[in-house]
Amino acid sequence: MIQERAAETFAKLGWPTPRIEEWKYTNLAPLAKINWRVDDAVAEVETPLTFGARAYAELVFINGRLLRQAGARLAAPADERHYGDWERNAMVALNYANMQDGGRIEIPAGTVVDGFIHLLFMGHGDGIWSHPRNQIIVGANAQVAIVETYAGNGAYFTNAVTEIVAGEGAVVDHYRLQCESADAYHVGNVYIHEERGANVTSRSVVIGSALSRAEINVALAGEGASIVLDGLFAGTAKQHLDNRTVIDHVKPHCESHELYKGILDQNARGIFDGRIIVRPDAQKTVSRQENRNLLLSESAVIDSKPTLEIHNDDVKCNHGSTIGQIEQEPLFYLRSRGIGEEEARSLLVYAFASEIVDRMKIEPVREQIRRSLFQNMPDRLPERRGGGR
Amino acid sequence: MLEIKNLHAGIDGKEILRGVDLTIQPGEVHAIMGPNGSGKSTLANVLAGRPKYEVISGEVTFEGKNLLELPAEERAREGVFLAMQYPVEIPGVNNIYFLKAALNAQRKHRGEEELDAMEFLQLAREKMKVVELDESFMNRGVNEGFSGGEKKRNEIFQMAVLDPKLAVLDETDSGLDIDALRIVATGVDNLRSEAHSVLVITHYQRLLRYLVPDFVHVLSNGRIVKSGGKELAEELEQKGYDWVDEENVA
Numbered sequence: 193m194i195q196e197r198a199a200e201t202f203a204k205l206g207w208p209t210p211r212i213e214e215w216k217y218t219n220l221a222p223l224a225k226i227n228w229r230v231d232d233a234v235a236e237v238e239t240p241l242t243f244g245a246r247a248y249a250e251l252v253f254i255n256g257r258l259l260r261q262a263g264a265r266l267a268a269p270a271d272e273r274h275y276g277d278w279e280r281n282a283m284v285a286l287n288y289a290n291m292q293d294g295g296r297i298e299i300p301a302g303t304v305v306d307g308f309i310h311l312l313f314m315g316h317g318d319g320i321w322s323h324p325r326n327q328i329i330v331g332a333n334a335q336v337a338i339v340e341t342y343a344g345n346g347a348y349f350t351n352a353v354t355e356i357v358a359g360e361g362a363v364v365d366h367y368r369l370q371c372e373s374a375d376a377y378h379v380g381n382v383y384i385h386e387e388r389g390a391n392v393t394s395r396s397v398v399i400g401s402a403l404s405r406a407e408i409n410v411a412l413a414g415e416g417a418s419i420v421l422d423g424l425f426a427g428t429a430k431q432h433l434d435n436r437t438v439i440d441h442v443k444p445h446c447e448s449h450e451l452y453k454g455i456l457d458q459n460a461r462g463i464f465d466g467r468i469i470v471r472p473d474a475q476k477t478v479s480r481q482e483n484r485n486l487l488l489s490e491s492a493v494i495d496s497k498p499t500l501e502i503h504n505d506d507v508k509c510n511h512g513s514t515i516g517q518i519e520q521e522p523l524f525y526l527r528s529r530g531i532g533e534e535e536a537r538s539l540l541v542y543a544f545a546s547e548i549v550d551r552m553k554i555e556p557v558r559e560q561i562r563r564s565l566f567q568n569m570p571d572r573l574p575e576r577r578g579g580g581r
Numbered sequence: 582m583l584e585i586k587n588l589h590a591g592i593d594g595k596e597i598l599r600g601v602d603l604t605i606q607p608g609e610v611h612a613i614m615g616p617n618g619s620g621k622s623t624l625a626n627v628l629a630g631r632p633k634y635e636v637i638s639g640e641v642t643f644e645g646k647n648l649l650e651l652p653a654e655e656r657a658r659e660g661v662f663l664a665m666q667y668p669v670e671i672p673g674v675n676n677i678y679f680l681k682a683a684l685n686a687q688r689k690h691r692g693e694e695e696l697d698a699m700e701f702l703q704l705a706r707e708k709m710k711v712v713e714l715d716e717s718f719m720n721r722g723v724n725e726g727f728s729g730g731e732k733k734r735n736e737i738f739q740m741a742v743l744d745p746k747l748a749v750l751d752e753t754d755s756g757l758d759i760d761a762l763r764i765v766a767t768g769v770d771n772l773r774s775e776a777h778s779v780l781v782i783t784h785y786q787r788l789l790r791y792l793v794p795d796f797v798h799v800l801s802n803g804r805i806v807k808s809g810g811k812e813l814a815e816e817l818e819q820k821g822y823d824w825v826d827e828e829n830v831a
Binding site for chain 2: 526535546550
């Protein structure tokens with residue numbers, strides 16, 4: 193049983209602390225002191241974040257348990273493998289040891305899903321933890337869009353794992369919206385495994401929670417596979433938002449394009465730790481990685497750590513990171529037309545975020561993110577109704 | 582309408598305007614010409630309230646209000662518009678959304694009702710025709726990916742929508758071909774009326790062939806050294822700026 197082995201592993205590894213290189217900026221030790229409990233009494237709670245009939249299928253979970261399912265019927269995967277690195281990653285071990293419900297979905301080869309599948313995870317109540325596990329197996333040449341949303345009320349703790357396997361030539365559009373309650377803790381580990389010629393776009397939006405760790409691991413395990421990683425994290429108050437990505441170029445002719453943008457206000461702290469590995473066999477790799485950050489206050493902090501590890505000569509890689517404030521020229525331009533300074537600033541903050549939001553393909557998701565961004569930073573961002581276009 | 586008295590101003594601690602006097606009455610079109618470095622752009626930016634420019638001394642009143650103590654947005658709301666020499670690109674801020682927000686901020690300030698999306702679009706479409714800008718430009722980011730000429734036409738488009746009492750054109754003609762020049766001149770001419778004034782700042786005389794000024798002033802070394810009618814522009818074109826400087830020294 194994986195549960196037992198994972199529990200043993202977690203007992204051995206313990207809660208991550210900054211002594212581990214991968215956890216240099218984030219300490220989960222305080223969470224270890226809380227006597228977390230599982231809530232098995234599934235009850236209806238308010239879910240303002242449902243997409244309802246706009247989704248092809250929608251699954252709603254409360255505290256890690258499936259509450260209801262609507263829309264098209266979905267097949268469960270036959271695959272019994274676990275793609276998460278539970279032997280090394282303590283939080284994945286903790287998830288597997290306490291594994292609850294989640295979206296376990298198989299898209300058969302050649303199937304093109306018309307619409308998006310929504311997995312909504314609601315946390316509810318203080319001292320409750322949940323361990324949702326999602327596994328999305330996408331068959332050869334199949335196409336699907338998956339949206340994960342995390343939200344809730346109270347000081348709960350979500351520890352989620354999502355495994356995505358994109359078969360040969362599969363196309364996957366993946367969204368992960370972390371809009372947890374302001375008192376919540378959130379750890380998310382995403383594993384993306386790509387076969388030959390697969391094409392995955394994964395977009396991570398981190399807005400909620402007191403403390404968040406969103407990790408994405410990508411293995412480009414087949415020739416000619418490609419990944420786009422888009423990230424947006426926006427923190428205020430004392431939020432601590434840790435983002436880590438690992439892209440492993442295993443095979444030749446793969447491409448990775450990564451852009452993470454951070455907006456940090458008040459005493460928020462943001463982290464971008466992006467690692468790209470190019471294996472000796474991964475000839476003709478193309479890899480671009482960029483992290484851009486906007487600091488809105490004197491006391492906001494960003495740690496940006498892009499890393500490239502290249503083990504062969506025949507590659508095109510570049511990476512970079514910037515940290516800046518609101519630029520004076522655009523600010524003056526907007527003001528010179530009669531727009532007040534505060535509104536002009538908020539338009540520019542929104543503009544910074546919109547580079548990521550605007551290229552999302554699902555309109556209801558874009559709307560939802562605009563609303564969540566505004567709710568988290570009402571004095572920093574303009575309220576947009578109907579998309580603002 | 583606009584009265585500038587003994588204005589001294591500069592940037593980075595360097596004095597560039599060294600005593601400018603200028604009065605513009607409602608309905609008048611004034612041109613300020615001058616060689617590079619004479620202080621033309623400094624004057625335009627000081628009038629618009631660009632933060633890094635410092636006023637050392639002097640007065641600027643606009644319709645009886647002390648313009649210099651107002652922040653940039655309030656000057657705009659009072660009816661001062663600056664068509665910029667180098668309009669900045671702002672990806673992510675939608676052109677039409679931005680202009681609607683600007684117009685409604687101005688209307689609100691004047692106690693007028695804000696325009697709704699439909700009313701605004703109707704107005705914008707009408708003005709877009711004047712500057713011959715395609716509607717597709719409106720749904721792009723502010724000036725995003727616009728050519729030099731398109732940026733200048735966008736400035737004139739914004740001016741036409743905002744309908745300012747005083748429009749200051751800072752080298753709007755630079756880098757424009759003849760067609761674009763004609764479009765810009767038409768846009769400004771449409772604004773011209775008894776209630777609207779225009780201050781055209783330019784290095785060359787060519788825009789003034791399409792947009793005939795009532796008065797021409799020559800700015801040199803931070804001062805207006807010569808003023809006259811539209812014929813002064815032609816004289817400058819023929820004789821060059823050295824002529825004014827020499828005459829001034831003599």
